Amino acid sequence: KAGVTQTPRYLIKTRGQQVTLSCSPISGHRSVSWYQQTPGQGLQFLFEYFSETQRNKGNFPGRFSGRQFSNSRSEMNVSTLELGDSALYLCASTPTSATDTQYFGPGTRLTVL
């Protein structure tokens, strides 16, 4: 089975712009979660989608949003980018129960100038 894929792998944006990141989960996995990784804050949970519905959300401002499509692919969007949004954004997919392993993609490295 192919793993979790994320596109693009690298992005450079300027402050005030918006960005959309994409994640394709492992085939058959219905849950997709997003995490932000920074040197200062570590790994922080952004949100989780299951069957096109957001079920969980972390403590991030409304500039961070996401959605999931009927084929389980997910996108996250960050509007009005700030310098502090520079991070590695990781997507993970999970097959069934919440105790199942989350399988991570390689991440999208976002740099905001």
Added chain:
Amino acid sequence: GDSVTQMEGPVTLSEEAFLTINCTYTATGYPSLFWYVQYPGEGLQLLLKATKADDKGSNKGFEATYRKETTSFHLEKGSVQVSDSAVYFCALNSGGSNYKLTFGKGTLLTVNP
């Protein structure tokens, strides 16, 4: 809320040395516990997991035992290799409908030949 505390790095060892990375947690209910590893420029890979008290997770020579009485999940390996150099993250999932991983800050391990 849920939290994970793991020993601060960096940890530098010589090849064939014994490794311990301490991890303790605070969580409601009965969480599942995980160790993930991140190699430079990559996403997270599951190293091992344990889903209930006294379970031992093991993989590639690494082991960790779920200790509910001490709320710990320490990672050990008897003989490290240069290829084990990476960042190691301890994480928990409280289960139920909560598909959210809570991570420790990560521990950078460097193994010298």
